[in-house]
Amino acid sequence: MQVVFYISGAIAILATILMLTRLNAVHALLYLVVSLLAIAVVFYVLGAALAAALEVIIYAGAIMVLFIFVVMLLNLGETAANEERRLLNASMWVGPSILSAVLIAEFVYILSEESHANIPAPVGPKQVAAALYAPYLIGVELASMLLLAGIVGAYHLGFRKVRKGDS
Amino acid sequence: MIRDGFILAGILFALGTAGVLVRRNIIFMLMSIEVMLNAAGLAFIVAGARWSQPDGQILFLFILSMAAAEVSVGLALVLRFYHQYKLLDADAANKMRG
Numbered sequence: 001m002q003v004v005f006y007i008s009g010a011i012a013i014l015a016t017i018l019m020l021t022r023l024n025a026v027h028a029l030l031y032l033v034v035s036l037l038a039i040a041v042v043f044y045v046l047g048a049a050l051a052a053a054l055e056v057i058i059y060a061g062a063i064m065v066l067f068i069f070v071v072m073l074l075n076l077g078e079t080a081a082n083e084e085r086r087l088l089n090a091s092m093w094v095g096p097s098i099l100s101a102v103l104i105a106e107f108v109y110i111l112s113e114e115s116h117a118n119i120p121a122p123v124g125p126k127q128v129a130a131a132l133y134a135p136y137l138i139g140v141e142l143a144s145m146l147l148l149a150g151i152v153g154a155y156h157l158g159f160r161k162v163r164k165g166d167s
Numbered sequence: 168m169i170r171d172g173f174i175l176a177g178i179l180f181a182l183g184t185a186g187v188l189v190r191r192n193i194i195f196m197l198m199s200i201e202v203m204l205n206a207a208g209l210a211f212i213v214a215g216a217r218w219s220q221p222d223g224q225i226l227f228l229f230i231l232s233m234a235a236a237e238v239s240v241g242l243a244l245v246l247r248f249y250h251q252y253k254l255l256d257a258d259a260a261n262k263m264r265g
Contacts, residue, residue, distance in 0.1 A: 005168055005172075009171070009175040013182070016183075016202055020199065025192070025195070032198055042172065042209065045168075048227075050224055051228075054231060058235065059234070066242060067238070073246065074249050120217065123216070123219055123224060131221040132225050139225070143228075143229055147232055150236030154240050154242070155243075157243035158247070
């Protein structure tokens with residue numbers, strides 16, 4: 001399990017470095033998704049199964065899809081078509097694919113390996129939920145208020161039309 | 168492994184900081200901020216695993232919801248920026264109309 005931890009950490013660092021050095025935003029997003037998945041594996045090894053699942057679902061799923069939507073909205077026109085033609089090149093996605101394949105191999109290894117020596121005691125979702133809704137209840141309410149503010153703010157900023165001659 | 172987890176969180180946070188400072192594309196700056204928030208969440212998870220307490224995961228949940236709200240507002244700002252300046256360079260907005 002320790003080997004899994006170190007390989008995942010290395011993948012997270014490597015994918016983040018590659019993300020920072022990309023020129024195309026979509027390539028960078030692919031590497032960022034790989035980095036988040038690697039950190040999810042780290043969470044699982046550390047015994048935080050609920051956090052690992054939420055990392056995959058919300059971070060690598062919802063937030064990254066939001067980013068990809070915006071990038072796709074912005075890259076319109078002929079340059080986007082040229083980019084797309086270049087994206088079909090196999091050398092563009094081989095990097096994220098290799099890193100993701102290593103993560104999948106690690107996942108299979110975790111499931112096949114039953115020994116849980118030398119890792120922290122896992123904290124299950126039941127414990128987290130019990131603590132979340134008793135001492136941290138006010139935090140949950142505040143988080144809901146924050147998300148509501150985020151929704152209203154995004155709607156307000158995205159809806160207003162830019163007037164002609166405004167710049 | 169606990170110590171190395173903190174080292175990993177530190178490295179990721181430093182990489183995110185470097186990304187915010189180096190890149191001038193607003194999308195990349197937002198992604199680097201995501202990396203930094205994620206590194207902070209990783210530090211909380213590692214600390215929670217050190218004492219086998221659920222508090223670390225709960226703080227991670229709060230960071231997660233905060234990141235979701237931040238990203239929605241940030242991306243709406245990016246769209247406004249692009250409609251205004253027709254490019255994503257942060258240096259294009261260095262002048263204010265005061």
